[in-house]
Amino acid sequence: xxxxxxxxxxxxxxxxxxxxxxxxxxxxxxxxxxxxxxxxxxxxxxxxxxxxxxxxxxxxxxxxxxxxxxxxxxxxxxxxxxxxxxxxxxxxxxxxxxxxxxxxxxxxxxxxxxxxxxxxxxxxxxxxxxxxxxxxxxxxxxxxxxxxxxxxxxxxxxxxxxxxxxxxxxxxxxxxxxxxxxxxxxxxxxxxxxxxxxxxxxxxxxxxxxxxxxxxxxxxxxxxxxxxxxxxxxxxxxxxxxxxxxx
Amino acid sequence: xxxxxxxxxxxxxxxxxxxxxxxxxxxxxxxxxxxxxxxxxxxxxxxxxxxxxxxxxxxxxxxxxxxxxxxxxxxxxxxxxxxxxxxxxxxxxxxxxxxxxxxxxxxxxxxxxxxxxxxxxxxxxxxxxxxxxxxxxxxxxxxxxxxxxxxxxxxxxxxxxxxxxxxxxxxxxxxxxxxxxxxxxxxxxxxxxxxxxxxxxxxxxxxxxxxxxxxxxxxxxxxxxxxxxxxxxxxxxxxxxxxxxxxxxxxxxxxxxxxxxxxxxxxxxxxxxxxxxxxxxxxxxxxxxxxxxxxxxxxxxxxxxxxxxxxxxxxxxxxxxxxxxxxxxxxxxxxxxxxxxxxxxxxxxxxxxxxxxxxxxxxxxxxxxxxxxxxxxxxxxxxxxxxxxxxxxxxxxxxxxxxxxxxxxxxxxxxxxxxxxxxxxxxxxxxxxxxxxxxxxxxxxxxxxxxxxxxxxxxxxxxxxxxxxxxxxxxxxxxxxx
Numbered sequence: 230x231x232x233x234x235x236x237x238x239x240x241x242x243x244x245x246x247x248x249x250x251x252x253x254x255x256x257x258x259x260x261x262x263x264x265x266x267x268x269x270x271x272x273x274x275x276x277x278x279x280x281x282x283x284x285x286x287x288x289x290x291x292x293x294x295x296x297x298x299x300x301x302x303x304x305x306x307x308x309x310x311x312x313x314x315x316x317x318x319x320x321x322x323x324x325x326x327x328x329x330x331x332x333x334x335x336x337x338x339x340x341x342x343x344x345x346x347x348x349x350x351x352x353x354x355x356x357x358x359x360x361x362x363x364x365x366x367x368x369x370x371x372x373x374x375x376x377x378x379x380x381x382x383x384x385x386x387x388x389x390x391x392x393x394x395x396x397x398x399x400x401x402x403x404x405x406x407x408x409x410x411x412x413x414x415x416x417x418x419x420x421x422x423x424x425x426x427x428x429x430x431x432x433x434x435x436x437x438x439x440x441x442x443x444x445x446x447x448x449x450x451x452x453x454x455x456x457x458x459x460x461x462x463x464x465x466x467x468x469x470x471x472x473x474x475x476x
Numbered sequence: 477x478x479x480x481x482x483x484x485x486x487x488x489x490x491x492x493x494x495x496x497x498x499x500x501x502x503x504x505x506x507x508x509x510x511x512x513x514x515x516x517x518x519x520x521x522x523x524x525x526x527x528x529x530x531x532x533x534x535x536x537x538x539x540x541x542x543x544x545x546x547x548x549x550x551x552x553x554x555x556x557x558x559x560x561x562x563x564x565x566x567x568x569x570x571x572x573x574x575x576x577x578x579x580x581x582x583x584x585x586x587x588x589x590x591x592x593x594x595x596x597x598x599x600x601x602x603x604x605x606x607x608x609x610x611x612x613x614x615x616x617x618x619x620x621x622x623x624x625x626x627x628x629x630x631x632x633x634x635x636x637x638x639x640x641x642x643x644x645x646x647x648x649x650x651x652x653x654x655x656x657x658x659x660x661x662x663x664x665x666x667x668x669x670x671x672x673x674x675x676x677x678x679x680x681x682x683x684x685x686x687x688x689x690x691x692x693x694x695x696x697x698x699x700x701x702x703x704x705x706x707x708x709x710x711x712x713x714x715x716x717x718x719x720x721x722x723x724x725x726x727x728x729x730x731x732x733x734x735x736x737x738x739x740x741x742x743x744x745x746x747x748x749x750x751x752x753x754x755x756x757x758x759x760x761x762x763x764x765x766x767x768x769x770x771x772x773x774x775x776x777x778x779x780x781x782x783x784x785x786x787x788x789x790x791x792x793x794x795x796x797x798x799x800x801x802x803x804x805x806x807x808x809x810x811x812x813x814x815x816x817x818x819x820x821x822x823x824x825x826x827x828x829x830x831x832x833x834x835x836x837x838x839x840x841x842x843x844x845x846x847x848x849x850x851x852x853x854x855x856x857x858x859x860x861x862x863x864x865x866x867x868x869x870x871x872x873x874x875x876x877x878x879x880x881x882x883x884x885x886x887x888x889x890x891x892x893x894x895x896x897x898x899x900x901x902x903x904x905x906x907x908x909x910x911x912x913x914x915x916x917x918x919x920x921x922x923x924x925x926x927x928x929x930x931x932x933x934x935x936x937x938x939x940x941x942x943x944x945x946x947x948x949x950x951x952x953x954x955x956x957x958x
Contacts, residue, residue, distance in 0.1 A: 265648070272650075313539055314595075316531045320599045321599065323580060326492075330573055330576055331573070334616075411492040411493070421485060422485060428533070430533045431478060431481040433533040434532075434533075
C-alpha cells in the first residue's frame with residue numbers, strides 16, 4: 230500500500246516536472262509577445278564576444294597559442310573570472326569569509342566526545358593527504374591552462390585536512406588557519422593596491438610579456454589563484470574544526 | 477580619480493586585520509570610518525564629478541566600473557556619516573567578529589553606492605546582508621539568533637530571485653553594465669522586461685522594508701543592540717534607497733509605462749497601513765521605531781512609484797528627514813532605556829524633566845516625521861501630496877492615507893513625548909551629558925532644513941536633474957570611455 234502511494238507521488242512529480250520543462254522549452258523558443266529568454270542582441274554586441282577573442286583593449290589582438298593576447302591565459306573561463314571580472318571574484322572570497330565567521334560566531338560551543346579513529350585510517354591518512362595536496366596544488370598552479378582554479382583547489386586541500394582530522398592526526402591549529410586566511414586575504418587586496426601604485430589602476434594585471442600556453446603565463450592569474458586556494462582551504466577547514474572540535 | 481576604490485579596499489583589509497588587533501579594534505574602527513568620510517568629502521570638494529573608473533583597466537561594458545555622479549556622492553556621504561554616528565554608540569565590545577562584520581558592512585554599503593555593474597551590485601548586497609545578519613546575532617540569545625536567521629532566510633530567498641533576473645538580463649542583452657543595459661533595454665519585448673523587473677524588485681524590496689518582504693524588520697530591530705539598529709537604518713537602508721533610485725529610475729525607467737508602478741503603489745499603501753496601525757498599539761519603544769520606519773519607507777516608495785519629478789523630490793526629502801530623525805530617536809531610546817533598564821516607554825516617565833535635551837530632540841524628530849511645517853519632513857509630504865493630486869484615482873487614495881498616517885504618527889509619537897515629560901521622581905538615574913549633544917545637534921539640523929531648505933533643495937535639484945537627463949549625465953559618461 231505504502232509503495233503504491235509513493236509510486237503514485239513519484240509519477241505525479243514526474244508529470245509536473247515534464248509539464249514545467251515543456252513550458253520552459255516553449256517559452257525559450259517563443260517569438261511572439263510572450264516572455265522571450267533567447268538572445269535579443271547580435272553576438273557581436275555581447276560582451277562575451279570580446280572575451281572569447283581576447284580583444285577587449287586592443288581590437289587587433291587575437292587568441293592564438295604562442296602569442297601575447299591580453300592576459301595570456303589559455304583558459305578563457307579563467308581569464309574572465311580572474312582578469313576581466315577579478316573584482317567580483319575577490320568579493321566572492323569575502324562572502325565565504327563572512328559566512329564562516331558568522332557561522333563560528335553563532336553556533337554554541339559545547340564539549341563533544343570524539344570517537345577513536347580506526348587503525349587503518351590512522352596509518353593510511355598521510356598517504357591520502359599527500360595525494361590530495363598534490364592534486365590541489367596542481368589544480369591552482371594549472372588553473373590558467375586547464376579546467377580548475379582556486380576555489381576547487383581550496384576545497385580539495387581542505388578535504389585533505391579533514392582526512393587528517395578524522396584520522397586523529399594533528400595537522401594544523403586554529404591559530405595557523407586564522408593567520409593563513411588573513412595573510413591570503415590581505416595579499417589579494419594588497420596586490421590590488423600594488424597595481425594602483427604601479428599602473429595607476431586597481432586590480433590590473435601588471436606582469437606582462439609571457440606567451441599563451443606556457444606554464445608561467447597569465448601574469449598575476451596563478452598568483453591570485455594560489456592565494457584564493459589557500460584562503461578557501463583555510464576557511465573550509467575552519468568549518469570542519471568547528472564541527473569536530475576536541476575541546 | 478582611480479583612488480576611489482580605496483573606499484572599498486581599505487575596510488576589507490581592516491576586516492582581515494581585525495582578527496588579530498584585539499584591543500586596538502575600536503581605534504581601527506574610528507580610523508577607517510573617518511578615512512572613508514574624509515575621502516568622500518575630498519571627492520565632493522575636488523570638483524571632478526562626474527567621473528568613471530574602470531577596475532582592472534577594462535573599459536565600461538567589459539570590465540567592472542565605479543561611477544561617481546551627483547546622486548552617488550550624496551548617498552556616499554549619507555552612508556559614511558551614518559557609520560560615524562553609529563559607531564559612537566559602540567561600547568565594551570570585545571568579540572573580534574563584531575568588528576570584522578562592521579568593516580565588511582562598511583565596504584559593502586560603500587560599494588553598493590559606487591558600483592556601476594549589475595552583478596557587482598548583487599555581490600555587495602549579498603555581503604551587506606550577511607554582515608548585518610551576523611551583527612544582529614551579536615547578543616547570541618534566542619531572540620537575536622532567531623531574528624538573524626529570519627533575515628538571512630528572507631534575504632537569501634529574495635537574492636535568489638534577483639540572481640535569476642541578472643541571469644536573464646545577461647542571456648537576453650549580453651551585458652551587465654547599468655548604462656549598457658539601459659541603452660539595450662529597448663530591444664526587449666514587454667513580457668520579458670516585466671519578468672526581469674519583477675524578479676529584481678523582490679530583492680530591492682527586502683532592503684526597502686516594503687510589505688510582503690518586511691517580516692524581518694521588527695524582530696531584528698528588537699533583537700539587536702542600538703549601534704546595529706543604526707547600521708541597519710543608516711547604512712543598509714540608505715544604500716538600499718540608492719539602489720532603488722539608481723536601478724528603478726535610471727536603468728529601468730520604462731517601468732512607469734507598465735502596471736508594475738501601480739502594484740508598487742498598492743504595496744506601499746499596505747506597508748503604511750500595517751506600519752502605522754502596529755506602531756499605534758505597541759508599548760516597546762524600539763518596536764515603535766521599527767514599525768514607524770516601515771511606514772516611512774512605504775511613503776518613500778509611494779513617492780517613487782508615482783514617477784513624477786515633484787513626487788521623487790518629495791521622496792528624497794522624506795529620505796533625508798527619516799534618516800536624521802530615526803538616528804536621533806535611536807540614540808534617545810538607548811540612553812533612556814539604559815537609564816531605567818526597560819524598553820517600555822511607560823517606565824521612562826519623568827526622564828524628560830531631568831534630561832530635557834534628549835526629550836526635546838526626540839520631540840523635534842517626531843514632529844519632523846509627522847510632517848509639521850518648519851520641520852524637514854514637511855517638504856517631503858507636501859511635495860508628494862501636491863504631485864499625487866495631479867495624478868489619478870489611486871494616487872488620491874494615497875493622499876488621504878498619508879494625511880491619516882500623519883495624524884496616527886502624531887498620536888503615538890506625541891504620546892511618547894508626553895510620557896517623557898510627565899512627573900515622576902527620577903533621582904537615582906544618571907546619563908552622561910555628553911551623549912545628549914549628538915541628538916541635539918541632529919535635531920537642530922532638522923529644524924535648519926525645515927526653516928531654510930535651500931541647501932538641501934540644491935542637492936535634491938542636482939539629483940532630479942541627473943534623473944531627468946540620464947542619457948547625458950550618466951549613460952554617456954560611462955559608455956564614452958575608451
